[in-house]
Amino acid sequence: MKSLGVGVLLGGCLALAGCNLPWLKRPPESPQNPDSRYQQTGLDRLVAFGGETAAMDDAARQAACRHLHDLAAVAPSLGLRLHLATLQSVGDACGSVAAALATLREIKPEAKDEPLRSWVLYQEQVLSRLDRENDQRREIELKVKQAMDRAQRSQREAKTRENQLKTLQDKLDALKSIEQDQDRVNPQRGQ
Numbered sequence: 001m002k003s004l005g006v007g008v009l010l011g012g013c014l015a016l017a018g019c020n021l022p023w024l025k026r027p028p029e030s031p032q033n034p035d036s037r038y039q040q041t042g043l044d045r046l047v048a049f050g051g052e053t054a055a056m057d058d059a060a061r062q063a064a065c066r067h068l069h070d071l072a073a074v075a076p077s078l079g080l081r082l083h084l085a086t087l088q089s090v091g092d093a094c095g096s097v098a099a100a101l102a103t104l105r106e107i108k109p110e111a112k113d114e115p116l117r118s119w120v121l122y123q124e125q126v127l128s129r130l131d132r133e134n135d136q137r138r139e140i141e142l143k144v145k146q147a148m149d150r151a152q153r154s155q156r157e158a159k160t161r162e163n164q165l166k167t168l169q170d171k172l173d174a175l176k177s178i179e180q181d182q183d184r185v186n187p188q189r190g191q
Contacts, residue, residue, distance in 0.1 A: 035071055039079040043115055050086050058093040065094030078110050082120075089127055097134060101127040 037045065053061060068084045081103055088100035104124045111117040 038068065038071060038083045039077050041079045041082055041111075041113065041116055043119055045079075046082055046086060046119065049083055050090070053087050053090045056090075058091065061087065061091055061093035068094075078107060081107050082116075085123070089123070097127050097130045101131055 037049075040046075053064065056064065065084075065087055068080065068087060072080050072084060084094075085100045085103040085107065088095035088103060089097060101124065104120055104127065108117075108120050108124065111120045
């Protein structure tokens with residue numbers, strides 16, 4: 001019975017002490033800074049952030065972009081720039097494919113971790129392809145615009161020529177009419 005009393009007493013002390021035994025200590029729970037997630041360079045975090053940005057609308061992407069740019073102005077870490085490149089590559093609300101590509105090229109020498117380096121190289125290749133396709137699309141659009149401008153200019157010139165021909169035909173008809181009137185007034189003139 002004595003041992004039961006000692007056990008209860010010991011248990012009560014432990015309960016009052018909050019189980020403050022060295023082997024049971026938990027790390028103090030401090031609220032994690034929400035911005036610290038952007039400092040992370042783990043592929044799991046980057047892929048998750050890519051999914052988050054893909055699900056955002058343009059307004060949310062613009063807000064996230066402003067926030068990341070503000071953070072980058074203070075402390076442009078590798079993780080932050082990776083998150084920014086990810087956001088830039090998703091849509092036009094935070095830049096462009098060219099901006100994301102420039103960010104990745106800037107980051108590439110800093111990516112020492114092999115999986116991260118591989119991810120950066122992969123993203124760089126994908127964005128390079130998109131950038132080339134964008135350049136080709138812009139070149140084709142420019143050629144189409146130039147062809148349409150030439151066609152419109154030719155159409156205007158043809159219309160101008162048509163108007164000039166009509167004016168000349170009207171003048172010729174007027175001269176013929178005058179000549180016919182002269183012939184009627186002076187019938188011997190035509191002989």
